[in-house]
Amino acid sequence: MDQTTLVVLSLLAALMAYTTAVLVRWAAGARTASYAAAVLFLFAMMAAMFAGALVYYLHPGPVTLAEGFWFAAILMSAFVFPLIYVLTREVRLRGTTGSAPPETAFNTALYAAGAIGLVLANEFLMGWVFSLAAGLTIPLNQGAIPFLEAVVVSPWFIFTMGGEMLLSAYFLRERIRPGIRIILAFQGVLMILSPPALAAPAWATFAVYAGSAVMIGLVIYLLEFVARTPEFPPGFATYTLLLAGIYSLMMAGLYLWVGYGWLPLFALVLILEMVLFFDALLQSDRFSAGPPWVWSRSPRWVFGLLAAVFVTEVFMGALLDLQAGGPSAWLATVPAGPLVGSPAMVAGHVLANGFWWLATVTASTWFLVMMGFEMGALVYFKIRETRHRELRLRLWILVGVFASTTVLIPGFWSKIPGVPDLATIPFLGWTMGIGSGGALTSTVILAVLSTYLLVAGLCFLFGRRALCSVLCGMAPLMFQGTLMDRMKSFNRSSSVGHKYLGSRFSAAFSITGAVALSAALGVTIVSYLNTVGALNVTIVGADPTVFLYNLNFGVVWYLLFVTVPFVGTYNCVTLGWCPWGMVGQAVSNRRVGLFRLKVKDREVCKACTTLDCAKACPIGLVDMPGHFRTRGEFRSSKCCGVGDCIESCPYDNIYIHDVRHWLRARLGRPAPRPEPPFARGPQLPMVNSRPAAELAPLGK
Ligand code: SF4
Numbered sequence: 296m297d298q299t300t301l302v303v304l305s306l307l308a309a310l311m312a313y314t315t316a317v318l319v320r321w322a323a324g325a326r327t328a329s330y331a332a333a334v335l336f337l338f339a340m341m342a343a344m345f346a347g348a349l350v351y352y353l354h355p356g357p358v359t360l361a362e363g364f365w366f367a368a369i370l371m372s373a374f375v376f377p378l379i380y381v382l383t384r385e386v387r388l389r390g391t392t393g394s395a396p397p398e399t400a401f402n403t404a405l406y407a408a409g410a411i412g413l414v415l416a417n418e419f420l421m422g423w424v425f426s427l428a429a430g431l432t433i434p435l436n437q438g439a440i441p442f443l444e445a446v447v448v449s450p451w452f453i454f455t456m457g458g459e460m461l462l463s464a465y466f467l468r469e470r471i472r473p474g475i476r477i478i479l480a481f482q483g484v485l486m487i488l489s490p491p492a493l494a495a496p497a498w499a500t501f502a503v504y505a506g507s508a509v510m511i512g513l514v515i516y517l518l519e520f521v522a523r524t525p526e527f528p529p530g531f532a533t534y535t536l537l538l539a540g541i542y543s544l545m546m547a548g549l550y551l552w553v554g555y556g557w558l559p560l561f562a563l564v565l566i567l568e569m570v571l572f573f574d575a576l577l578q579s580d581r582f583s584a585g586p587p588w589v590w591s592r593s594p595r596w597v598f599g600l601l602a603a604v605f606v607t608e609v610f611m612g613a614l615l616d617l618q619a620g621g622p623s624a625w626l627a628t629v630p631a632g633p634l635v636g637s638p639a640m641v642a643g644h645v646l647a648n649g650f651w652w653l654a655t656v657t658a659s660t661w662f663l664v665m666m667g668f669e670m671g672a673l674v675y676f677k678i679r680e681t682r683h684r685e686l687r688l689r690l691w692i693l694v695g696v697f698a699s700t701t702v703l704i705p706g707f708w709s710k711i712p713g714v715p716d717l718a719t720i721p722f723l724g725w726t727m728g729i730g731s732g733g734a735l736t737s738t739v740i741l742a743v744l745s746t747y748l749l750v751a752g753l754c755f756l757f758g759r760r761a762l763c764s765v766l767c768g769m770a771p772l773m774f775q776g777t778l779m780d781r782m783k784s785f786n787r788s789s790s791v792g793h794k795y796l797g798s799r800f801s802a803a804f805s806i807t808g809a810v811a812l813s814a815a816l817g818v819t820i821v822s823y824l825n826t827v828g829a830l831n832v833t834i835v836g837a838d839p840t841v842f843l844y845n846l847n848f849g850v851v852w853y854l855l856f857v858t859v860p861f862v863g864t865y866n867c868v869t870l871g872w873c874p875w876g877m878v879g880q881a882v883s884n885r886r887v888g889l890f891r892l893k894v895k896d897r898e899v900c901k902a903c904t905t906l907d908c909a910k911a912c913p914i915g916l917v918d919m920p921g922h923f924r925t926r927g928e929f930r931s932s933k934c935c936g937v938g939d940c941i942e943s944c945p946y947d948n949i950y951i952h953d954v955r956h957w958l959r960a961r962l963g964r965p966a967p968r969p970e971p972p973f974a975r976g977p978q979l980p981m982v983n984s985r986p987a988a989e990l991a992p993l994g995k
């Protein structure tokens with residue numbers, strides 16, 4: 296295609312985008328049947344124009360030029376009839392009733408569907424015509440899928456559509472709530488950043504990275520928006536869920552394209568995304584109409600959102616892995632059994648391949664980088680609303696620990712020349728216990744033991760929070776952001792979470808804990824016997840400790856994360872399934888360990904009627920106030936020292952006691968001075984946000 300053609304087509308595409316956006320604005324303002332019909336008529340005229348042009352471009356020549364002209368003219372004439380019918384009907388109605396027809400006296404859903412259908416038809420015809428004019432090949436005899444794919448994933452369709460989306464959202468900005476406006480803008484930008492839009496590899500690379508960055512921004516914005524908006528109209532809830540679902544499919548489509556060159560899913564998702572976008576614009580009243588809907592009372596909606604976001608993350612992580620490592624090189628790193636043999640064998644390999652694919656992606660550096668940005672941003676938002684300096688500091692440290700021990704060291708250590716094998720280094724190679732550094736060979740046993748001793752020592756001195764609120768990396772980051780804070784109520788309301796409430800070991804907790812510990816012990820023994828040659832046992836083709844580690848932290852961990860609405864938050868702790876957490880639990884409990892929560896004045900707790908500390912606990916330790924009242928302190932092996940109780944206590948009555956206080960007492964020095972109440976920042980909005988002055992005075 297020569298430069299002049301490119302410039303002319305680009306200008307025409309820009310004009311088309313502008314015109315369509317203006318028509319969409321008019322379409323959104325339609326309040327009478329005649330107005331709506333006029334807008335649809337204008338859309339149809341555009342479609343007729345492109346249909347005529349198509350007749351010519353399919354077989355360019357003087358005859359088809361004339362045929363195209365007449366075809367367009369006939370279509371345009373035909374479209375006049377429905378318009379005339381609606382206009383005369385309205386005039387008749389006015390004559391009968393003597394007044395103007397009531398606003399929206401037409402089926403708005405049907406009208407929106409018609410307008411969206413015509414926008415899509417225009418876009419499709421334009422993409423087809425412009426592709427032919429630009430000299431691109433549109434296959435007509437290879438079936439529907441290659442044809443649709445060639446038109447929809449063409450630059451003329453994608454870039455024009457992206458421009459239309461952005462312009463339409465801009466023109467209609469006054470009608471849309473600011474938060475939704477931003478989400479719509481994200482949609483437009485993501486449409487433009489479609490990697491397959493141009494054949495140039497440089498564009499694909501740029502669009503994969505830039506699109507992923509924008510997607511990360513959208514996920515952060517969306518999750519924080521939900522966290523900050525306890526209730527919204529049902530229309531917004533549906534839109535959000537559909538949006539998250541569409542983007543999970545989009546990422547899957549891009550993964551299939553980059554990994555296997557398969558494009559149809561992505562092409563289909565582009566259409567779905569465009570339909571959702573224009574539907575949101577044309578029916579934006581849904582975002583402000585209807586009774587307020589409290590999302591935290593709908594576990595299924597929350598599950599749908601978390602699951603869709605997680606699927607998006609997984610495929611985006613895999614996409615980045617493919618792009619950064621090269622498709623064939625990265626795919627070769629995923630263990631994959633051949634799909635041959637008996638049906639049972641094939642089914643087994645399908646399951647095993649799926650398991651290793653998911654575990655490989657969730658352990659990959661790019662996936663963790665992405666999760667780090669998203670979940671880290673939510674933790675950052677929490678830091679901003681946290682009043683106590685000590686708690687803010689711990690939140691900063693956990694972000695730093697995640698970045699270093701979960702991303703930087705596993706991802707980049709091996710690239711430093713001359714460094715020892717990570718698996719032989721205490722803690723760094725074993726941050727999540729057995730299996731995280733590889734098989735338990737005799738050469739690494741010292742590193743493993745040192746890791747356990749180090750963690751046990753820290754938990755003894757500072758409580759389980761040293762592990763489960765800082766060093767663990769993943770759980771503190773994922774469970775301590777603003778969104779998970781708003782989901783604590785599921786610990787009490789969900790049927791599973793309810794069984795694990797309180798500091799006592801329920802029967803359910805004892806069973807899960809026993810299974811987790813015996814599994815860890817069993818694989819450790821088998822792995823060691825393997826290395827000394829006494830056994831030769833593998834599980835799904837891997838060393839037993841490596842398999843268990845991948846099962847626990849590459850698969851089950853995320854399944855439990857998305858099922859928070861049904862099992863409660865921080866469920867690695869509450870359910871007792873993490874063997875690593877059990878180590879911290881063993882040395883920080885009712886009898887052992889220096890960590891505990893103390894209250895400054897137990898009489899304050901006796902008079903308190905809020906029980907805000909118990910409500911704020913992400914672990915569901917609801918018996919906390921009772922201990923404060925009777926003993927003035929609370930010790931529990933489940934307590935991770937997150938400190939939300941400290942933040943939420945309206946009387947600022949709780950503080951953490953650990954080795955620092957113990958040492959000072961031994962040295963005869965005064966205990967550290969507690970921070971003054973309400974020193975900085977607002978209270979957490981999800982719990983009691985009344986200022987101290989408004990609370991009932993407490994008698995002493
Ligand atoms: S229980 Fe396990 S996964 Fe959960 S925070 Fe503690 S160490 Fe991490």
Ligand code: SF4
Nearest residue numbers: 900903907908920944
């Ligand atoms: S909210 Fe504060 S005052 Fe009330 S029981 Fe809990 S620690 Fe005591």
